[in-house]
Amino acid sequence: MTGNEAVARGAYEAGVSFASAYPGTPSTEILENVGTYREITAEWAPNEKVAMEAAIGASMAGVRSMAAMKHVGLNVAADPIFTFAYMGVSGGMVFVSADDPGMHSSQNEQDNRNYAKFMKIPMLEPSDSQEAKDMFRDAFDLSEKYDTPVMFRMTTRVCHSKSLVELGERREFAAIPYVKNRMKNDNVPAVARNLRVKMLERDRRLAAFTNDCPYNFAEYNGSKKIGIVTSGISYQYAKEVFGDSASYLKLGLTNPLPMDMIREFRSNVDTLYVIEELDPFMEEQIKAAGIDCVGKEKIPLVGELNPNIVRKALLDEDVPEISFNQNLIVDRPPTLCAGCPHRGFFYECAKRSDTVMVGDIGCYALGGSEPLNAKDMAICMGAAFSLAHGLSKAFLASGQDKTVVACMGDSTFFHTGINSLEEVVYNDSRVICCILDNRITGMTGHQENPGTGYTLQGEPATIMDIETIVRALGVERVRTVNPLRLNDMKEALDWAYREVHEGPVVLITRWPCVLKKLSTEDRREFRPVPSVCIVHHDQCIGCKKCLTTGCPALSFDKYERKVSIDALQCDGCTVCAQVCPKQAITKGAKRA
Amino acid sequence: MKRDDTKSVLLVGVGGQGTILASKILTAGLIAAGYDVKMSEVHGMSQRGGSVSTQVRYGTKVYSPIIGRGQADILVAFETMEAIRYLPDLKPGGKVVVNDYQMPSLPILSGEREYPDNILEELRDKADTLVLDAAAIARDNDNPKGMNVVLLGALIQSLGLQNIDWATALRSCVKSRFVDVNLRCLDAGMHASERMAV
Ligand SMILES: Cc1ncc(C[n+]2csc(CCOP(=O)(O)OP(=O)(O)O)c2C)c(N)n1
Ligand code: SF4
Ligand code: SF4
Numbered sequence: 001m002t003g004n005e006a007v008a009r010g011a012y013e014a015g016v017s018f019a020s021a022y023p024g025t026p027s028t029e030i031l032e033n034v035g036t037y038r039e040i041t042a043e044w045a046p047n048e049k050v051a052m053e054a055a056i057g058a059s060m061a062g063v064r065s066m067a068a069m070k071h072v073g074l075n076v077a078a079d080p081i082f083t084f085a086y087m088g089v090s091g092g093m094v095f096v097s098a099d100d101p102g103m104h105s106s107q108n109e110q111d112n113r114n115y116a117k118f119m120k121i122p123m124l125e126p127s128d129s130q131e132a133k134d135m136f137r138d139a140f141d142l143s144e145k146y147d148t149p150v151m152f153r154m155t156t157r158v159c160h161s162k163s164l165v166e167l168g169e170r171r172e173f174a175a176i177p178y179v180k181n182r183m184k185n186d187n188v189p190a191v192a193r194n195l196r197v198k199m200l201e202r203d204r205r206l207a208a209f210t211n212d213c214p215y216n217f218a219e220y221n222g223s224k225k226i227g228i229v230t231s232g233i234s235y236q237y238a239k240e241v242f243g244d245s246a247s248y249l250k251l252g253l254t255n256p257l258p259m260d261m262i263r264e265f266r267s268n269v270d271t272l273y274v275i276e277e278l279d280p281f282m283e284e285q286i287k288a289a290g291i292d293c294v295g296k297e298k299i300p301l302v303g304e305l306n307p308n309i310v311r312k313a314l315l316d317e318d319v320p321e322i323s324f325n326q327n328l329i330v331d332r333p334p335t336l337c338a339g340c341p342h343r344g345f346f347y348e349c350a351k352r353s354d355t356v357m358v359g360d361i362g363c364y365a366l367g368g369s370e371p372l373n374a375k376d377m378a379i380c381m382g383a384a385f386s387l388a389h390g391l392s393k394a395f396l397a398s399g400q401d402k403t404v405v406a407c408m409g410d411s412t413f414f415h416t417g418i419n420s421l422e423e424v425v426y427n428d429s430r431v432i433c434c435i436l437d438n439r440i441t442g443m444t445g446h447q448e449n450p451g452t453g454y455t456l457q458g459e460p461a462t463i464m465d466i467e468t469i470v471r472a473l474g475v476e477r478v479r480t481v482n483p484l485r486l487n488d489m490k491e492a493l494d495w496a497y498r499e500v501h502e503g504p505v506v507l508i509t510r511w512p513c514v515l516k517k518l519s520t521e522d523r524r525e526f527r528p529v530p531s532v533c534i535v536h537h538d539q540c541i542g543c544k545k546c547l548t549t550g551c552p553a554l555s556f557d558k559y560e561r562k563v564s565i566d567a568l569q570c571d572g573c574t575v576c577a578q579v580c581p582k583q584a585i586t587k588g589a590k591r592a
Numbered sequence: 593m594k595r596d597d598t599k600s601v602l603l604v605g606v607g608g609q610g611t612i613l614a615s616k617i618l619t620a621g622l623i624a625a626g627y628d629v630k631m632s633e634v635h636g637m638s639q640r641g642g643s644v645s646t647q648v649r650y651g652t653k654v655y656s657p658i659i660g661r662g663q664a665d666i667l668v669a670f671e672t673m674e675a676i677r678y679l680p681d682l683k684p685g686g687k688v689v690v691n692d693y694q695m696p697s698l699p700i701l702s703g704e705r706e707y708p709d710n711i712l713e714e715l716r717d718k719a720d721t722l723v724l725d726a727a728a729i730a731r732d733n734d735n736p737k738g739m740n741v742v743l744l745g746a747l748i749q750s751l752g753l754q755n756i757d758w759a760t761a762l763r764s765c766v767k768s769r770f771v772d773v774n775l776r777c778l779d780a781g782m783h784a785s786e787r788m789a790v
Binding site for chain 1: 606619623628629630631632633634639640641642643654655656657658660661662663673674676677679680682684696697698699700701702703705706707708710711714718719
């Protein structure tokens with residue numbers, strides 16, 4: 001199983017009954033797999049804060065509960081969990097933070113282990129799938145015994161690597177009957193002051209326990225010259241490089257650190273290395289405890305580790321590589337899919353001058369790449385409208401004549417984009433806010449969201465209509481448009497550019513992602529007919545205008561000076577045909 | 593010290609080519625045959641068409657799920673240019689199984705760059721290389737979409753793992769109505785010798 005599947009299995013075996021998450025690589029498959037166990041109520045939440053709060057509520061009601069998110073998701077969810085750390089649990093509560101060293105698919109590589117220390121809660125770090133399953137199961141006992149939420153910290157390589165796992169049985173866990181207890185659960189200042197003291201006392205008990213925790217163990221091999229303190233995936237890299245030629249202190253419960261154990265291990269080895277990815281989380285604490293070790297002076301602070309990096313850093317051994325002609329490599333950047341509805345929007349936006357385009361996080365982030373090149377900036381989910389608000393106000397005050405356009409997807413709008421739009425409306429800025437509604441959470445692999453009308457398990461849910469919500473927030477200038485009809489898209493933008501002088505404008509583009517499995521409602525609304533476009537070579541003049549749409553189904557033959565369309569990839573969206581000045585591209589039926 | 597019997601396989605291609613299915617079948621077969629196996633894939637973005645890779649490591653006891661540069665024993669490329677992109681990951685003296693199948697990337701589609709010629713020559717020059725026209729082999733076996741399984745067959749042959757019960761492994765990974773055509777492709781791949789696209 002993958003680490004993510006193993007966590008889901010651990011939840012099942014631990015008798016978890018409530019789980020909530022918001023998708024985000026590399027954590028997404030955790031909830032998708034939890035959702036396959038009928039014994040567990042599993043739900044997509046609109047964002048990570050909501051997921052965390054729902055799981056906290058379930059714990060208060062006396063059942064075992066969990067939440068899962070990617071590292072940046074924990075920033076969003078930090079508010080409730082920091083305070084819940086004071087209060088402690090009723091049913092065991094564990095949340096997953098899936099970090100992404102190397103930023104395979106993230107906007108930063110923050111090291112969330114720091115959060116566990118900051119929140120004063122125990123943290124477990126598995127190093128393979130078997131540990132992911134066992135530790136996740138046992139984390140609930142830890143949570144209940146020490147009356148604390150537990151952080152379960154994974155990284156991309158643990159989440160997405162497969163290794164063998166021995167399964168166990170589910171242990172049913174009877175709900176602890178709910179009893180009102182304001183001194184524990186109602187964190188007004190007078191209560192919180194007491195709980196803060198209790199929390200520090202818990203931290204001391206945990207600091208003692210961590211030295212006896214079976215997930216922290218020493219592995220002495222023949223040679224005691226080199227000792228290595230390590231955790232998570234770094235343990236595997238260390239073993240790969242040093243094998244039996246070193247001794248190890250493998251840590252699973254890494255907050256609080258087992259300082260007595262580390263001190264004893266240190267006394268048994270000649271040199272102590274600390275091998276960890278990203279921040280010197282363990283190293284700093286070890287050094288602060290007066291224990292001499294070698295860490296980040298040799299191991300990189302940036303990016304993902306791998307066996308080669310560890311080998312080079314600590315043994316100064318290079319791995320020979322094949323040298324070859326580098327000119328034979330041409331980049332293969334990710335692109336919006338053929339037929340992607342976002343293409344029409346960006347194609348029309350790219351033409352406008354004196355425009356600052358604020359983007360957000362989702363597939364439409366690719367609207368900034370060549371050849372569309374229609375984006376100036378992006379920070380984090382839901383930020384586009386608020387960022388644009390600040391830009392717009394400052395441009396106005398400083399006499400810079402720019403039109404500010406901002407865009408985000410449907411899932412991002414429901415995540416935190418609604419708040420972002422409130423800012424634009426409440427404080428009345430001149431921003432063109434675009435919601436690119438492709439009827440699904442695309443980037444992370446097509447999860448349902450509050451706008452799609454279905455739950456995680458595919459059961460019908462209330463459809464929250466974006467246009468109705470936007471109007472209810474008080475926006476008067478709202479239009480919904482099909483982004484694949486370029487004339488309509490252009491006209492809507494012309495209208496928005498005129499109207500924005502009067503007040504906030506919202507444009508909603510509405511067409512489904514080409515990779516979405518369409519629902520009955522989608523079929524009724526969009527009436528898809530499988531089709532492809534073809535280029536009539538007798539009419540193609542080789543002007544390459546269609547290529548400016550950046551569709552990967554189009555290719556240009558240099559010698560013939562003609563464009564062709566790959567029928568396997570083409571979705572028949574006709575964006576290229578609408579751009580062609582010679583009407584050389586027409587649409588036909590897709591052959592089966 | 594690295595255990596001598598751990599083998600590292602790197603499968604690379606373009607999103608949508610079925611590298612993940614191939615590595616799933618490979619993993620299932622290896623596990624059934626009693627190996628310790630670790631597999632790692634990086635995915636995260638939905639869009640089709642990016643460069644993708646999957647790593648499979650097997651042996652008596654495997655630690656790291658990922659292969660460092662210059663450490664793969666064999667590189668299987670589902671697309672020709674991807675073979676050269678990942679060549680630095682191959683151990684000097686390692687093997688390459690490459691599909692003679694070109695998928696131009698955006699800079700090539702737009703006419704800004706050309707699809708490089710001579711990739712196969714460069715590969716042959718630098719490594720022990722087997723070139724296959726997996727598309728043609730798949731077509732000959734009535735399964736135009738079976739390119740990935742043909743390449744898997746060739747990989748199995750190159751690793752000398754023909755004796756494992758691959759039929760069962762394949763059955764556990766594909767829908768029953770696709771089992772027969774895929775078995776034929778797998779077999780064709782295992783018996784394939786050098787073949788280039790014409
Ligand atoms: C706080 C946070 N949570 C989750 C993610 C992961 N993530 C990146 S894009 C995305 C979904 C975007 O969906 P949508 O806005 O509908 O746009 P689409 O990809 O469908 O175009 C998610 C969940 C993130 N980057 N940050
Ligand atoms: S997955 Fe959907 S939204 Fe994302 S690029 Fe492809 S078509 Fe567009
Ligand atoms: S119609 Fe044109 S733009 Fe649309 S998918 Fe086909 S080739 Fe691409």
